[in-house]
Amino acid sequence: MKKMTISTISKGFFHILNKPSSTLLTTWYAEQVVQGKIIASKNVILACKRHLNDLKRAGTDEFPYVFDEELGHRPIRFIEKFCRPSKGNYKQLILQPWQHFILGNLFGWVHKDEKLRRFREGLIFVGRKNGKTTIISGVSLYGVSKDGENGADIPLLANSMKQARLLFDEAKAMVKSSPKLRKHIRTLRDAIHYDKTFSKIEPQASDSEKLDGLNTHIGVFDEIHEYKDYKLINVIKNSRGSRSQPLIIYITTAGYQLDGPLVDYYEQGVDTLNGVITDDRTFYYLAELDDPKEFDQPEMWIKANPNLGVSIKLEDMIEDWEKAKRIPAERNDFITKRFNIFVKSDEQSFLDYEVIKRNKKEINFDELRGRPCIAGFDLSQTEDFTSACLEFWLDTGEIAVLSHSWIPEKKVLSDNEKIPYREWEKHGYLTICKEGDYVDYRLVYNWFVDQSKRFNIEIVTFDPANAYRLVEDLKAYGFNTLSVRQGYITLSPALKDAKELFLDGKVIFNNNKLFRWYINNVKLVEDRNGNWLPTKQSRYRKIDGFAAFLNAHTEVMKKLATPKGNGDIKFVSVSDLFK
Template sequence: MAAYPNVNVANKYARDIIDGKIVACRAIRLACQRHFDDLKKSLDNNYPYRFDRDLAERACRFVQKLPHSSGDLAGQKLKLEPWQSFIFCSIFGWVTKKDKKRRFREAYIRVARKNGKSFFAAGIGTYMFCADGENSAEVYCGATTMAQAKKVFTPARQMASRLPALRSRFDISVWTDSLTRPDGSVFAPMAGKPGDGDSPHCAIIDEYHEHDTDHMYEAMTMGMGARSQPLTLIITTAGSSLESPCYDKDKEVKEVIEGITRNDRLFGMIYELDAGDDWTDPKNLIKANPNLDVSVKYSDLVELLEVAKQVPRKVNAFKTKRLNIWVSGKSAFYNMEQWKAAEDPDLELADFANDSCNIGLDLAKKLDMNAGIRLFTREIEGKRHYYCIKPKFWVPEDTIHTTDPKLLKTADRYQKFYEMGVLEATDGAEADYREILASIIDMQDENRIDEIDIDPAGATALRHQLEDNGFTVVDIRQDYTNMSPAMKELEAALAGGRFHHDGNPILTWCISNVIGKFIPGSDDLVRPTKGDNQSKIDGATALFNAMTRAMLHESSGGTSVYDEEDIAC
């Protein structure tokens, strides 16, 4: 028998996902690839984390000694499916090289209903309650209602009740609404905020999409300060509010696994359909349901799918609960897989010294981010190609370090971008247009600038200063007339392989936030908008400003720059 059977199963699962042997969405493929990328990094002495197979195996062995508490399998031992083994091994196997404390402080699992996530969470909670080596461990199952909180706690309580050996080994007392141990450890459900004296070792937040605010999340995580290796476990399906803290956390996880931002302490697995997938096609069910034909039957899902196709009022419930799709009138405009495919990190300004260049400027609020996008154009085989290289982003220094509770999440993201060296901080509390002007003047030394395309709103002074310094400045109002052709041209160019960028993470983030707002009753005219105030699109709108003018450059090949056949590619 293999010395590390669960670790081997976990690694095989991840390899099969990457190799396409198991059908999965992009987010899951990236999460699995991250694991192997980090294994390679761990060989470097400067990388602070390593994978401990013994700790991963120990957690998996423990949970598989727990019994099912209900249903047809009641009394039988839990069996981790490959996808569950991968999650367990990742959470408990990755540790710091310095002291073997857990690397991941937070794990976010979004998966469709009936995939066994409550039993899965109950196993993690039980392990951390009694077998994690933490004195006076406090484990809480938090939800918006006590009934929901007990959906994780009750299976854990029943597991302990059914297993005398577990109670004896760890001296567990089973009560109606808690499990306790003599050292002060407690495992209990919780609705609302934890008390001031609570210090969670593990906080399980169930169905996070139902939370209107992040009060519970903040209170739970703030109380973990005294713990050396705490874990916040978020388990949820998709919901319908793009304003919810869950949706914001969802985006944060995707940014990490996409490589847009870095957070080595955050682990995430998101089982969902990809953009463009046909939700009515049964072959896509597996993407949101990794436990297909284990805890959720394929035939049952197909029946529910057929009902949803026939009864419109059931569509949204089926999409959120069974396909794990966020349901909203607001959906991303661009295909991010195409955007990723357009990335070329080898693009250099020096290679475009003699090419036509437009700079698109978007000047946001004085307290927020400003963007300057360099866009080059070339004609290749009669078609217009676009190259976006070394974009510039500026934000007031005080905004990065703000203590305003409403701006903390945005500020945290800005801080990460600043540390990555892709965001410039201007002095003071407001945008310093003098520094932005100086940056643009410096750009002339790097490449030719044909014109600067700027949204005139709030930019009168800078516009005049640019003209005084010899630049040709063109006003681009961000309305349907100007934005629609540029947005559609970018869509076509991405589909046709005519757009190329150097992978700047801020621009990637901005593009991913773009939501198309169409004139009511029309699919022809569209302009960019965003889902919420924290989803910035300044880089995207600056790009549209530049592209609006770049599209008008004379074409040597006589071919229309807006090529409809590209979209069909």
Template sequence: MFDENKAKRVIQFINQLKHTKGVWHGVPFDLLPWQEQIISDIFGTVKKDGYRKYNTAYVEIPKKNGKSEIAAAIALYLTCGDGEWGAEVYGCAADKQLDVAVEMVEQCPALKKRIKPVMSRKRLVYLPTASFYQVLSAEAYTKHGLNVHGVIFDELHAQPNRQLYDVMTKGSGDARKQPLFFLITTAGNDRNSICYEVHKKAEDILKGKKNDSTFYPVIYGIDEGDDWSDENSWYKANPSLGHTIDIDKVRASFISAKENPAEENLFRQLRLNQWVKQSVRWMPADVWNKCNFEVNAESLIGRECYAGLDLSSSIDITAFVLIFPPRTEEERYIVLPYFWIPEENMHLRVRRDHVPYNVWEKQGFIKTTEGNVIHYGFIEKFIEDLGDKYNIKEIAFDRWNATQMAQNLEDLGFTVVPFGQGFKFMAPPTKRLMELTLEKKIAHGGNPVLAWMMDNIHVRTDPAGNIKPDKERSTEKIDGAVAMIMALDRAIRNEGSGGSVYDGRGILVL
């Protein structure tokens, strides 16, 4: 059954609130048609006893369509307007959701005089009914025993595992007549996640493959056969496009995505709400090959440069890459890579991996070290000799694999810098390398080993849209590419006055 009065009550409550961000700050929250439809369906559809029919709502929609605002508005209604005494409403792992709710309260005099913020507990207390809205962290083991009236999961796809979801939704609302679990998210990239599990259930219900009368599914996005470059598809996926989303910004994102497979994945995921792979082949070979500008190693003698060292394992390829920063706006970043492989297992690897290490060794692009494991002492002496030719300012190394060699290089007088392999460290220079390659501001001399490794790179994307090389999913070796990215980071961080472009701009967060 549909109770129009119940639906109107929620709509009227939300329309009294105001937006909190950017140019929309202070503007009344007049629900858009798609938002009003969802609110009406969830709160107006009731059972014979008058209580809500739906206790779980799953809304999947691209970014910038106002997810956090609608989630905060629903949280405030469940806390203050749902007629539930002692209502416990929880926002899961989403501090920004509380910030939005607090700002909404600040802009609404009727709520402000009835709500007491307890910020030490990340809680808003509604005094007339002793109800509260509180944001929880991801430590699921502390959440047992809650008497839940409402749960808001904003960006369910960002949940690291299913623990918090299970604790908050399995039995926690049994003592309430009409608990609501409101799940709102953008599509993710992990098909082994709780979010994808719920997504598939929602999809199956929408297609008529499954039936659950308590579950309300909404998915905005493009279908598999849709043309992702067609603006009509963008409007199909984004019901707020033209309202809270500027079409020119979407066009700009699309232009960038056309040139970069990693950004295409992000565009499809975040702008068009498609579930994409966590890892995607990153650097198109033709793009990399266009930077095959001549590199004369002898002309670089005495120049300042920065190095990246990737040891991998003792039986595998070791890579050491020098990056020479441009001295003028007309110059390019120059790449000088070196590779080593154990001599005794090289021919076995050629037969097994079908990679022409022996040809590259004859051509001088790979060096061998005596024995069946990498001779680190030989490499250290080689780097020491390079230090006599080039002014190596810093050597960046993977802190987990090269500790002893780093110490030895430091004893030789080099400045060595530990370099984390997570998104925090790898994302900015990885993104910058693609930009420089597209701008033809890199000169790599056509080194075939490095070109092979660049073609092997798959990148992993985190929930915020940051990328980094993914060694696990890259089908072949990428050690030289990783070493180059580390070297590029140190070169960029030390350009000019010594400040970093990342220090001011920071890591990309969407």
């Protein structure tokens, strides 16, 4: 590995030396990152672009939020003036530009009329040793005393009380080390009180006995990569109902719990920053290495460690990596905690998001009235998405996909995943079923019957799981049906053919955002013979609509391969050529 020095990576963590004289660095940081003057991960670059784009549309009818620099700077000014870390020889805490960007966003974006905070939640995803505890402590002390709220509860939350108390003890130590804070804030063993507004900070965990009585104003979750379920998160979300501008902050590194809330929230963040879904009320800062090639490129490590050179010494980190990478268990832990990358499986992405966007052509499906098509459906096994589609093959070599999905309202009401069900319903991509815990298969049946009056449905393809009653009813109506085996031999050719069509920009789905989301969620599992199967990476990543399309495409790809004309072959003799 090439030895790195401070000068060779000054483009990264020493950007602070060239900061402007203005008090708030939020927008400056975003500009520097987008211009490539500060090294950052792809997702941080997208977060910065989001901030700059939002500034352009601020205060409009479609986007009623404005950026108030004074409000954004208040918590920063408070922390730098009154707070100091309890560990280390620090006389004053100076927040770095990336921390200005985070706090400026969380507290500076407000509604143009009420001046209430835009963001209700924020996910701060950074590597270990980047000063997370310091930010948590400072924000909690600001929230309890200077955020203008009476009776505000500030719970410091973790998966265990031991971890929660580490956060709490740091906040308490900050109070004790500040003469001005000590005058106004009262510290006890289990609570920090600001008596002027009857507000308090308390450590809380999943096993706490006092969770039900909370009235959360600002809740801070530490290391949610350890969480296996939403139990504690749900309690806190349900405790903020009486608050006018509650804020929940999740601040964490990557972890090994790939079926928990963190992966769900992380993937929602990636989708939001990429424009796959719309979520104007959640802030995302996702700092991570973008490529395994960067493991041995210390100049890139600032992507996951924005505090490199401040709370992290580059030389120490290089030495630690050189030792850790020789031992598999230590290597994986270093990659997860210091490079901030989730433990990866052997799955590969089906398509890049940029490839999906190539397929932006639209068509009026009424113009296809009477045309032949292949149908497909995928029924849910639980109270989740059920999907159906029609796939048309066109003379241009393109395919057109008409997709629709159903979901029970119970799932929508109880959902933690920020999936924009209502938006998709508004655009006609989704039906939210008002009755029952499951999707009634007769709704799918009725959809096929209605579509058969517009189009010539040659075959209805399906995954045989849970499909018996619907298939029998479709047969009784007169549909031809075909079971599609869900294995490598059947699905791999269809997957590879569909990928080629997407790469060539030949898939028309009229920018159906739900269908685009399904496609974006597809991962591939490959067997030793190079055959593919589709899968999803987590609970959040639904692929039901793609599964319905893939069932149909097992037959449509045969149509695309059929030669034009009547199939007759005429042999011509040499003598015929001279007649």
